[in-house]
Amino acid sequence: MVEIINGIQQIGIGVSDVKKVFNWYRNHLGFDILLFEDEAVASLMSQYTNNKVEKREAYLSLNMTGGGGLEIWQFKDRIPVASENPIKFGDLGIYAMKIRCGNLMKMHTYLKELGVLNLSQISHTHKPNFYFNDPFGNHVQLVEDMYSFSKQSSLNGGVLGAVIGVSDITKSMGFYSTMLGYTKVVYDAIDSVLSTDKKKCRRVILQQERTSVGGFGDLLGPTQLELVQLLNERPTKIFENRLWGDR
Numbered sequence: 001m002v003e004i005i006n007g008i009q010q011i012g013i014g015v016s017d018v019k020k021v022f023n024w025y026r027n028h029l030g031f032d033i034l035l036f037e038d039e040a041v042a043s044l045m046s047q048y049t050n051n052k053v054e055k056r057e058a059y060l061s062l063n064m065t066g067g068g069g070l071e072i073w074q075f076k077d078r079i080p081v082a083s084e085n086p087i088k089f090g091d092l093g094i095y096a097m098k099i100r101c102g103n104l105m106k107m108h109t110y111l112k113e114l115g116v117l118n119l120s121q122i123s124h125t126h127k128p129n130f131y132f133n134d135p136f137g138n139h140v141q142l143v144e145d146m147y148s149f150s151k152q153s154s155l156n157g158g159v160l161g162a163v164i165g166v167s168d169i170t171k172s173m174g175f176y177s178t179m180l181g182y183t184k185v186v187y188d189a190i191d192s193v194l195s196t197d198k199k200k201c202r203r204v205i206l207q208q209e210r211t212s213v214g215g216f217g218d219l220l221g222p223t224q225l226e227l228v229q230l231l232n233e234r235p236t237k238i239f240e241n242r243l244w245g246d247r
Helices: 018-029 043-048 103-114 169-180
Strands: 012-016 033-041 055-062 069-073 093-099 129-131 140-146 156-165 184-193 196-207 224-230
Touching: 018 055, 018 069, 018 103, 033 224, 069 156, 093 224, 103 129, 103 140, 103 224, 140 156, 169 196, 169 224
Parallel strands: 012 069, 093 140, 156 224
Antiparallel strands: 033 055, 055 069, 093 156, 129 140, 184 196, 196 224
16 A cells, blocks of 8 residues: 655644634634634543643634644643743744745735734745744744645635754654655755854755645645754754643
8 A cells, every 4th residue: 555645734733722823813824714623632642741631622724725724722721831941943843834825925014014023034045935923922934835725815825834943954854755755855055043144054845746646635735844953053842841732
């Protein structure tokens, strides 16, 4: 049997108020299809929650332009813990979700008028992109990408992938290539760490060859993973002393 990775179904966001976060992404980034709303115990995730089965409420929302969804996840019997220190570009783990965007300039202007925090300038490394923080502290990168599953009014689409901080980029490339089929290197360079010229990192963007797709592949669309390794600074673990589902 040939196994095919059809795309990224969703990226999880640990939150304190699931409905508030869902409404923000529905109103401003077009994730307006609520695929499910569920309250249950997360028994399958206990190995990531200190071997304790936690009760949670979760929403899964989609942007029908195409791309992965958002699994918005809230503990019911535990206050989610934020990182003690600000999460920095290159720290180990998922730093940001990538969202595809068919009209990057208009979306940048819209978010600037909305007053989102830490809105960067548009960068033109590889494909035009920019970063911002949502009101709940999550890092988001919008990347120019013209893929469309269905025409919608939203300026952007769904989840394109993730920016992941790693300690050994060569080993990580081998892992994602072998395990998940991300064999195509579309960008590999030594760059400054965002706006800080003195700090350097190696960035590698991987894609799948995507010669064929199976179920839901057209909805999820092409994906990419961006690996980041700091070269002159020791990164910290994003989820150190915290649990899966923390914010």
